[in-house]
Amino acid sequence: MAEKVTTISFERGNPSLDSFPVAQIKECATAILDSDSDTILQYGPVAGYPPLRTIIGSWYGVGPDEVLASNGSLQLLDFLATLLLRPSDTVFVDEPVYDRTLTILRRHQANIVGVPVREDGPDLKVLADKLRQGAPKFFCTIPDFQNPTGVTASLAKREEMVHLAEKHGFWIVEDSPYRLMRYRGTDVPMMQTLNPGRVIHLSSFTKTLCPGLRVGYMVAPANMVKALGDIVVNTYVSPGFLAQGTAYEFCRRGWFEPNVEKLRDLYRPKLASVAAALCTHLPQAQWPEPDGGYFVGLALPEGTSTADLRERGRKVGLGLSDGRGFFPAGGGDRFLRLAFPALTVAEIEEGISRLAQLLAGT
Amino acid sequence: MAEKVTTISFERGNPSLDSFPVAQIKECATAILDSDSDTILQYGPVAGYPPLRTIIGSWYGVGPDEVLASNGSLQLLDFLATLLLRPSDTVFVDEPVYDRTLTILRRHQANIVGVPVREDGPDLKVLADKLRQGAPKFFCTIPDFQNPTGVTASLAKREEMVHLAEKHGFWIVEDSPYRLMRYRGTDVPMMQTLNPGRVIHLSSFTKTLCPGLRVGYMVAPANMVKALGDIVVNTYVSPGFLAQGTAYEFCRRGWFEPNVEKLRDLYRPKLASVAAALCTHLPQAQWPEPDGGYFVGLALPEGTSTADLRERGRKVGLGLSDGRGFFPAGGGDRFLRLAFPALTVAEIEEGISRLAQLLAGT
Numbered sequence: 001m002a003e004k005v006t007t008i009s010f011e012r013g014n015p016s017l018d019s020f021p022v023a024q025i026k027e028c029a030t031a032i033l034d035s036d037s038d039t040i041l042q043y044g045p046v047a048g049y050p051p052l053r054t055i056i057g058s059w060y061g062v063g064p065d066e067v068l069a070s071n072g073s074l075q076l077l078d079f080l081a082t083l084l085l086r087p088s089d090t091v092f093v094d095e096p097v098y099d100r101t102l103t104i105l106r107r108h109q110a111n112i113v114g115v116p117v118r119e120d121g122p123d124l125k126v127l128a129d130k131l132r133q134g135a136p137k138f139f140c141t142i143p144d145f146q147n148p149t150g151v152t153a154s155l156a157k158r159e160e161m162v163h164l165a166e167k168h169g170f171w172i173v174e175d176s177p178y179r180l181m182r183y184r185g186t187d188v189p190m191m192q193t194l195n196p197g198r199v200i201h202l203s204s205f206t207k208t209l210c211p212g213l214r215v216g217y218m219v220a221p222a223n224m225v226k227a228l229g230d231i232v233v234n235t236y237v238s239p240g241f242l243a244q245g246t247a248y249e250f251c252r253r254g255w256f257e258p259n260v261e262k263l264r265d266l267y268r269p270k271l272a273s274v275a276a277a278l279c280t281h282l283p284q285a286q287w288p289e290p291d292g293g294y295f296v297g298l299a300l301p302e303g304t305s306t307a308d309l310r311e312r313g314r315k316v317g318l319g320l321s322d323g324r325g326f327f328p329a330g331g332g333d334r335f336l337r338l339a340f341p342a343l344t345v346a347e348i349e350e351g352i353s354r355l356a357q358l359l360a361g362t
Numbered sequence: 363m364a365e366k367v368t369t370i371s372f373e374r375g376n377p378s379l380d381s382f383p384v385a386q387i388k389e390c391a392t393a394i395l396d397s398d399s400d401t402i403l404q405y406g407p408v409a410g411y412p413p414l415r416t417i418i419g420s421w422y423g424v425g426p427d428e429v430l431a432s433n434g435s436l437q438l439l440d441f442l443a444t445l446l447l448r449p450s451d452t453v454f455v456d457e458p459v460y461d462r463t464l465t466i467l468r469r470h471q472a473n474i475v476g477v478p479v480r481e482d483g484p485d486l487k488v489l490a491d492k493l494r495q496g497a498p499k500f501f502c503t504i505p506d507f508q509n510p511t512g513v514t515a516s517l518a519k520r521e522e523m524v525h526l527a528e529k530h531g532f533w534i535v536e537d538s539p540y541r542l543m544r545y546r547g548t549d550v551p552m553m554q555t556l557n558p559g560r561v562i563h564l565s566s567f568t569k570t571l572c573p574g575l576r577v578g579y580m581v582a583p584a585n586m587v588k589a590l591g592d593i594v595v596n597t598y599v600s601p602g603f604l605a606q607g608t609a610y611e612f613c614r615r616g617w618f619e620p621n622v623e624k625l626r627d628l629y630r631p632k633l634a635s636v637a638a639a640l641c642t643h644l645p646q647a648q649w650p651e652p653d654g655g656y657f658v659g660l661a662l663p664e665g666t667s668t669a670d671l672r673e674r675g676r677k678v679g680l681g682l683s684d685g686r687g688f689f690p691a692g693g694g695d696r697f698l699r700l701a702f703p704a705l706t707v708a709e710i711e712e713g714i715s716r717l718a719q720l721l722a723g724t
Contacts, residue, residue, distance in 0.1 A: 041574035212403035240602040
């Protein structure tokens with residue numbers, strides 16, 4: 001009898017199911033309905049559950065008026081595009097970048113210009129070159145454990161980026177949902193801290209608590225939050241308060257930081273096993289070793305096509321993303337993003353071994 | 363010592379705080395986290411929590427693939443506009459109509475054409491006239507206890523509207539969140555039932571359970587749900603499953619229908635008190651008497667300006683909406699929408715008495 005091969009998928013950046021603090025979330029949902037059902041169950045503040053905004057603000061050294069809590073953080077980019085962009089307006093993005101960032105910007109008919117990501121962040125020489133042709137409305141960059149490369153931008157580069165934003169008068173959209181998922185080393189200051197007046201910081205509870213609640217947020221100048229509020233109220237009236245109240249209660253009880261520590265301990269060995277398996281099985285691939293996050297981004301040998309690899313992977317129980325989806329204007333044929341958090345160490349090893357066999361058969 | 367006047371507001375269509383079944387919602391949130399946390403807390407199906415879609419589908423005689431559950435129903439109109447409209451495309455709407463419908467359509471730069479609402483629904487003579495100038499992409503109409511007039515469209519008019527939609531090839535967006543809030547009389551068939559292939563039905567749990575959960579839904583042909591799914595996934599990845607799971611559990615336990623009955627019993631006397639107070643204090647106003655819903659729409663005497671009334675109301679503790687906000691292209695100066703569910707019978711009586719005094723002082 002043929003052995004059934006279980007598919008191992010490196011495709012999407014889902015957290016591990018065993019990472020969810022179910023009992024605590026249950027307690028928090030119950031507690032917030034006990035203490036504040038009048039707010040949780042009614043229409044309410046368009047910018048999000050006020051006590052949650054206060055707690056988030058305290059993390060960033062700002063007041064609640066500088067925080068906009070939404071149903072996940074992706075939609076906040078959509079709101080920003082609605083507010084700031086007209087068709088053909090230019091937006092700079094990391095290249096490669098999170099595929100849904102591109103989909104949203106394309107929907108708004110933006111002129112998307114990629115700034116290549118190097119091992120220490122965006123290529124600032126290219127950025128300066130592009131700026132000579134005109135400033136974008138904003139530069140959407142993922143400085144911490146970048147999606148899809150895993151790269152973290154250096155402090156020097158962050159300082160230069162906010163300097164350029166100030167000089168040329170554009171916004172930096174600092175999309176940083178993975179920031180707290182650091183498995184080694186020390187934090188690099190946020191651009192939001194370096195220049196709160198020029199930076200719109202996006203993050204969420206998706207990677208630090210769970211995705212299903214859909215609690216994301218923006219930290220931005222109060223007038224920006226206010227301007228977006230008009231779009232928000234005319235899109236969904238108010239956000240999901242049961243989820244936001246639950247997240248608030250989780251933080252209020254002091255459970256957030258220990259949970260982040262738990263997640264780091266859960267994912268640290270997984271990232272290490274990706275690195276080890278790549279060294280063993282795929283010495284020909286090039287990749288910057290991340291210090292955290294959800295992804296390792298590989299440059300496969302010349303002549304490889306991840307689109308082709310993806311097709312062939314399907315037949316041997318290996319789920320791979322198509323590298324081209326992360327590039328704004330072509331390229332990415334031999335780029336491969338490996339998302340690892342939802343896999344076990346054993347699956348990671350087996351998956352990368354399958355990948356190596358697939359490549360050997362190219 | 364001067365007596366402090368408590369403000370009585372007829373402005374927004376909020377349910378009454380005492381209408382929320384808090385203990386039951388708490389039980390349902392806990393139960394769904396017990397039974398299905400892997401789905402509730404993870405990324406998941408873009409079209410909504412599958413068991414909820416199945417239950418909703420059963421109400422409409424369709425399968426789950428014909429149901430799209432979102433974070434409230436307003437955003438579904440935004441998705442529809444994104445899918446179906448290009449700038450300057452024509453959309454027909456009831457006149458007057460829910461103000462946020464207009465805001466969304468304007469954001470999409472639609473050419474908005476109003477079809478006047480009479481005591482038995484949209485004026486079909488005007489509709490036929492407008493159609494001679496070309497069919498719209500869709501006609502957005504609120505057939506049950508219309509917002510803001512309270513009017514319910516007759517069966518004959520519904521039949522004619524779906525006939526015209528079929529003949530001229532446009533969609534009917536049947537926005538019907540108040541449908542179950544009928545306090546007397548019998549249901550008129552939905553247009554979705556009359557012609558499921560031409561009607562996109564929107565509704566939500568906002569009026570039947572509570573707004574804070576933000577669970578709205580669309581019933582539409584499966585290919586429409588699928589096409590919208592691509593927009594949805596690139597807007598918020600997946601909807602709020604804790605809220606959707608809680609609503610599902612509420613239905614699964616058989617609590618939905620009794621809750622609707624309870625709400626009807628709660629709001630029936632409130633609507634009756636609006637009617638009685640209007641007859642007593644405002645015999646000069648004209649208004650179709652609604653059989654349910656959240657609103658009574660008044661035509662005030664010639665020469666009245668609700669914008670002015672609103673300003674003056676503020677000073678005497680009376681919250682009034684500006685009638686002009688409900689009209690797509692001017693008019694509405696003497697139109698006044700009274701939203702009553704959040705008020706007590708005593709507040710309704712006092713509020714309408716204040717309104718009469720205000721009008722007398724015009």
